Amino acid sequence: MKIGIKQQARQTVKLKDSFDVRIVRYEYIHSIKDEFFDELAKIANPQNxxxxxDAGCGYGAVTREILKRAKNKKLNCFLADANHTQLMRAKEELGSIDGHKSETKFFIDNLVDTKFEENTFDTIIAKMVIHEIPLEKQKQAIENAYRILKPNGKLIIWDMALDNDTQLFIQEVIRMKDKLAGFKTLEKNRYFLRFDEIKTLLSSAGFKKAKKEYQIVSPVITHKRLEQEFGNSKAKLNKWHKFIREKAKETKPTILKKLKFADEGESISFVPPKAIITAIK
Ligand SMILES: C[S@@+](CC[C@H](N)C(=O)[O-])C[C@H]1O[C@@H](n2cnc3c(N)ncnc32)[C@H](O)[C@@H]1O
Known part of the structure; x- marks a missing residue:
């Protein structure tokens, strides 16, 4: 069957990366507490x-928080992100952190196709990044993380760690938020993994001792997305609420209880299982 020129053009047009326009603060939208970063810094335990x-660094919050807690250490911090807009935010964010002895370097780098060399890093931290990588490329990203770590190096993944009960609800509800917000590449790419899927990826890449080190309890609170993701559109928030309520009706009460699902009318909240996971090369 022949396809028209317009259709051909549509098929070859590459979607603009939604991280060019998704300018949010994760501390706010993900309700991140200082104690989560305390725990992350303890787990990373960086040495002189x-x-x-900091893989998929976004605006650099992970490195910022590590540096705040390791002021007297001399670390070589590499901040890398596939998206230029986000990397520029990281440069600005880190520029305002002083009183530390470490070096910070910034790189455009995609973990799926990384330019970093084998055996380079003592520690890699990927906070809320693996789920951004399309499912069929996640394996390659984890294999690359293994390759660029030094022997005995540590990979730290801070991400959703779902299970069979919660995966469908979380996947569908977040995808609808991304669709309503117009984050086309997020809607297309994101795949939120179950903990058993993360463990399988890690062990098949060669990692040892994969384990959950810390449970992150950070609720999704829908009204927090109004300003930063829906551009203050109440209509979009209401559409999201309608979708979430429909999904909640299709979901077993035991699962909603597990997710601490609460509908307060103006806002809905639930707590996706999240964790800090570590594995050793
Ligand atoms: C949800 S944000 C998290 C940012 C940061 N790690 C944090 O938690 O504050 C995900 C980031 O990963 C980046 N990203 C997505 N896929 C990537 C890939 N394959 N390689 C490197 N960075 C990627 C995005 O550009 C975005 O900045």
């Missing part, structure tokens, strides 16, 4: 002279 990669 070590090379630390």
């Amino acid at each position: 002279g070590q090379n630390i990669l």
Whole structure:
């Protein structure tokens, strides 16, 4: 069957990366507490002279918080993101952190196709990144993380760690938010993994001792997305609420209870299982 020129053009047009326009603060929208970063810093336990990669750094919150807690150490911090807009935010964010002895370097780099060399890093931290990578490329990203870590290096993943009960609800509800917000590449790419899927990816890449180190309890609170993701459109928030309520009706009460689902009319909240997971090369 022949296809028209317009249709051909549509098929070849590459979607603009939604991270060019998704300018949010995760501390606010994800209700991140300081104690989560305390825990992350303890788990990373960076030492003088070590090379630390903040993979998919966004605006650099992970490195910022590590540096705040390791002021007297001399670390080599590498901040890398596939998106230029986000990397520029990281440069600005880190520019305002002083009183530390570490070096910070910034790179455009995609973990699926990384330019970093084998055996480079002592620690890699990927906070809320793996789920951004399309499912069929997640394996390659984790294999690359393994390759660029030094022997005995540590990979730290801070992400959703779902299970069979919660995966469908979370996947569908977040996808609808991204669709309403116009985040086309997020709607298309995101795949939120179950913990058993993360463990399988890690072990098949060669990692040892994959385990959950810390449970992150950070609720999704829908009204927090109004300003930063829906551009203050109440209509979009209401459409999202309608969708969430429909999904909640199709979901077993035991699962909603597990998700601490609460509908307060003006806002809905639920707590997706999230964790800090570590694995060793
Ligand atoms: C949800 S944000 C998290 C940012 C940061 N890690 C944080 O938690 O504050 C995900 C980031 O990963 C980046 N990203 C997505 N896919 C990536 C890939 N394959 N390689 C590197 N960065 C990627 C995006 O551009 C975005 O900045």
